[in-house]
Amino acid sequence: MSKALDNLLLYAGVVKRVGYTLTFGMLNAGSRDELLKLYNGYNGHHQPGENVPVDPFIIPKTDVFELFGNDNAAYEGVYECGFGHTTEFELKVISNLVKKWNPQRIFEIGTFQGRTTLNMALNSSSDAEIITLDLPAEELASTKMEIEEGEVRYVKKEVSGERFIGHPAASKIRQVFGDSASFDFNEYHNSVDVAFVDGSHAYEYVLNDSEKAFSIVRKGGLIIWHDYTNWPGVWTALNELHQNDSRFRGIRHIGGTSIAILTV
Ligand SMILES: C[S@@+](CC[C@H](N)C(=O)[O-])C[C@H]1O[C@@H](n2cnc3c(N)ncnc32)[C@H](O)[C@@H]1O
Known part of the structure; x- marks a missing residue:
């Protein structure tokens, strides 16, 4: 009773x-x-920074790489996909792209927790350098252009790059801070083998970041964009670049992902 x-x-x-x-x-x-x-x-999502059990599902995972071969990369934290992350499959695709391009220098726009940064570090040679740019939370109100309201949560975090800080692969990673619209990219001009554009998803920023990525990537290098299919700003900007700018005519969308790539 x-x-x-x-x-x-x-x-x-x-x-x-x-x-x-x-x-x-x-x-x-x-x-x-x-x-x-x-x-x-x-909805099975997790907050950034929330402690998520690794692979909380009962049924073992597989994916097209495992089924059909060609997965040559090594990963950490693949099954912890949450807000602001690449999906499990996207992380594998990016890791395999990095492995294939064997870059000496990678530049990422948009660090967040550093999950993709870490996996790019794990899949590049021991002497490679990964530079990752992030907007400090204190600069949120003073960006040159407006960022999307829905992405403020990714800027407002206590630690940028928490996934790689303290990890052995972190010795290859250099964090730089600033607004991608005012950051001085000159030092990296024509010297980057792989650029990963995943900063602000606002249309103006995607145009700006794509232009900056194009200026730092060497001929034959690779630009990777995230969120082409799920953020209107990214979608519109990349469509326009593809249609109107001959430098970006070769952009390709990787099916089954939100990733777009361009060999420069
Ligand atoms: C979606 S998160 C990046 C996710 C990360 N690349 C990954 O794969 O896990 C977007 C990041 O871009 C940063 N960001 C937003 N606007 C920016 C700007 N104007 N300049 C530089 N970084 C910016 C945010 O602080 C946030 O860390």
Whole structure:
């Protein structure tokens, strides 16, 4: 009887809490955050920085690389895909591209937690250099152009590059900070073998970052863009570049991913 009463009280407490969260609670940032967490949990997403069990699924994974061969890369953290990350498959595709291009110098625009940075480091030669540019949270209000509201959460983080900090491969990684629209790319002109464009997803920024990537990548080098299929700004900017700018005519979308690539 007392167990039934306990359950009833618990149920009443949950109903009260949910009722509050969905009404007056919406005025409160903590409650909104709680709701977002609930939603993300429901959808299998995780918050950036949240401790996620590695591969929480029961059924073992496979993918086209494993089924049909040609997966030559090594990875870490592939199964921890969350907000702001490349998907598991995309991370494998990028790692394989890096392995194939065997770059001496990689430049990434948009570090976030450094999950892709780390995997690019793991798949490049021991003397390769990976430079990764990130917008410091303090500069959010003073960017040269406007970034998308939906990506503010990726800028506002306590640590940029937390996935590789302290990792043995971090010795190959150099972090630089600034706004990609005002950052001085001159030092890297024509010297980069692989550029990964994954900073702001706003149309103007994608145009800016694509131009900057083109200026730093050597002839025969590779530009990789992320989020072509799922951010309107990226989609529109890359479509326009492909159609109107002969330098970008060779862009190709890798099917089954949101990745686009160009051999310069
Ligand atoms: C989607 S996250 C990058 C994810 C990361 N490349 C990965 O694969 O895990 C976007 C990153 O771009 C950064 N960013 C946004 N606007 C930027 C700007 N104007 N200049 C430089 N970095 C920017 C954000 O701080 C964030 O770290």
